[in-house]
Amino acid sequence: MTESLLSRRFATMGRHEPLFYNEPLHLVSAHGVWLTDISGRRYLDAYNNVPHVGHCHPRIVEALRSQASTLNIHTRYLNEHVVDYSEELLSRFEPSLNRVLLTNSGSEANDLAFRMAAQHTGARGILVTDHSYHGNTTLLAGITTGLRTHEPLAAHVRAFPVPDLDAAENRDRDEQEILQEALEQVQRAAEELVAAGHGVSAVIMETLFSTEGLPRVPEGFVTGVAETVRSAGGLVIADEVQSGLGRLGSHFWGYQKHGLIPDLVTLGKPLGNGHPVAGVVTTGDLLEEFGSRNEYFNTFGGNPVSAAVAHEVLRVIDEEQLTQRCAQLGDLVAQRMQQLVQAHPRLGAAKGSGLFFGLSVFADEDHRQPDGASAKALVESVKEAGVLLSRIGPSGSVLKIRPPLALSQQELPVLLEAVEQAVGNVLQAP
Numbered sequence: 001m002t003e004s005l006l007s008r009r010f011a012t013m014g015r016h017e018p019l020f021y022n023e024p025l026h027l028v029s030a031h032g033v034w035l036t037d038i039s040g041r042r043y044l045d046a047y048n049n050v051p052h053v054g055h056c057h058p059r060i061v062e063a064l065r066s067q068a069s070t071l072n073i074h075t076r077y078l079n080e081h082v083v084d085y086s087e088e089l090l091s092r093f094e095p096s097l098n099r100v101l102l103t104n105s106g107s108e109a110n111d112l113a114f115r116m117a118a119q120h121t122g123a124r125g126i127l128v129t130d131h132s133y134h135g136n137t138t139l140l141a142g143i144t145t146g147l148r149t150h151e152p153l154a155a156h157v158r159a160f161p162v163p164d165l166d167a168a169e170n171r172d173r174d175e176q177e178i179l180q181e182a183l184e185q186v187q188r189a190a191e192e193l194v195a196a197g198h199g200v201s202a203v204i205m206e207t208l209f210s211t212e213g214l215p216r217v218p219e220g221f222v223t224g225v226a227e228t229v230r231s232a233g234g235l236v237i238a239d240e241v242q243s244g245l246g247r248l249g250s251h252f253w254g255y256q257k258h259g260l261i262p263d264l265v266t267l268g269k270p271l272g273n274g275h276p277v278a279g280v281v282t283t284g285d286l287l288e289e290f291g292s293r294n295e296y297f298n299t300f301g302g303n304p305v306s307a308a309v310a311h312e313v314l315r316v317i318d319e320e321q322l323t324q325r326c327a328q329l330g331d332l333v334a335q336r337m338q339q340l341v342q343a344h345p346r347l348g349a350a351k352g353s354g355l356f357f358g359l360s361v362f363a364d365e366d367h368r369q370p371d372g373a374s375a376k377a378l379v380e381s382v383k384e385a386g387v388l389l390s391r392i393g394p395s396g397s398v399l400k401i402r403p404p405l406a407l408s409q410q411e412l413p414v415l416l417e418a419v420e421q422a423v424g425n426v427l428q429a430p
């Protein structure tokens, strides 16, 4: 069955859409943090952040069913669901971020944010971090530094590195010196854009830097980048597609962890718990300027079914206190990962925040050679134990562990023990 499905998939969808694992997983159902494959085997999902409040959460399924059987229509008619949802979503932002445009994907949200920034500033230049990903439109392919794309970095784009305090080369250095050097690189990149005649329209940062491998950035780095870009006339876009909606435990949005207030915030993945909901949150002035110049319309964005589903996601987060639980579990995870790192010399620092965490794997005990092959072996070994995760970073050497926030304290040991065992097997503990 799985074999023939694979060949039918290749015959229709081609061979290039990525599939996880040496033996692809053929999944048939899910509930909470558990996925079931075609043979009936259950896996704990420690990878998927889209089913934020849990796979097939009954309240989300019911919100979808109920609204889909009542009315689904676009935003050219009045309907209270999209307004109710917009009010509720915006109540979770700082007062200046008080307008939202709803879209269907994170890519669409980022593309729109760049369009708004370019129109506001009259500039085209974009600053982006090394080894990042923000989506798949033509514009975004031209700023992609972290995934394979045929398009080179576009002429009006400059990439800058994100410093990692845990990197071996930074181990004995002063944090202030690392910060200053990193901000000078941003300054130089902005000057290059101006000198080339592009100007600076915006910087985009995913505030947890997940595709980049969850680097531990110096205090003041994110706000420093924002100041540099604003002094050059540009706007600041926080991409919260991965780090937002309570995932970090300590803060509802990733940018808040850095003390930043962005000009534009882009949202996606977890907003609809699997139903496609995304958007751009911005200021009244920026929306007014953009809206008065463009007849912006989005057929599916903000339809009543999507709005009802996304609204229910917010209610469930609140009522099940998922952000608070994420913070508690995140602390437990951080302690256990720290112990694991101490026991295994080839593991670098434990990384991340809340329920988005990682372990960096090295080929040497001095942590100078990232080891993507061992990280891949770990991902496969953890899967054999019945837990799903993945890997990130420039060398694919950082384990990416990001379960739905529905993970309970009782389920957490299943995840931690699988990781600990796999580390013992693959990295051969002393």
Ligand SMILES: Cc1ncc(COP(=O)(O)O)c(C=O)c1O
Residues within 6 Å of the ligand: 104, 105, 106, 107, 108, 110, 133, 134, 135, 136, 206, 239, 241, 242, 268, 269, 278
């Ligand atoms: C940080 C970030 N931004 C944007 C996107 C694009 O979102 P979508 O796939 O919904 O277009 C992704 C997708 O992986 C992402 O990780």
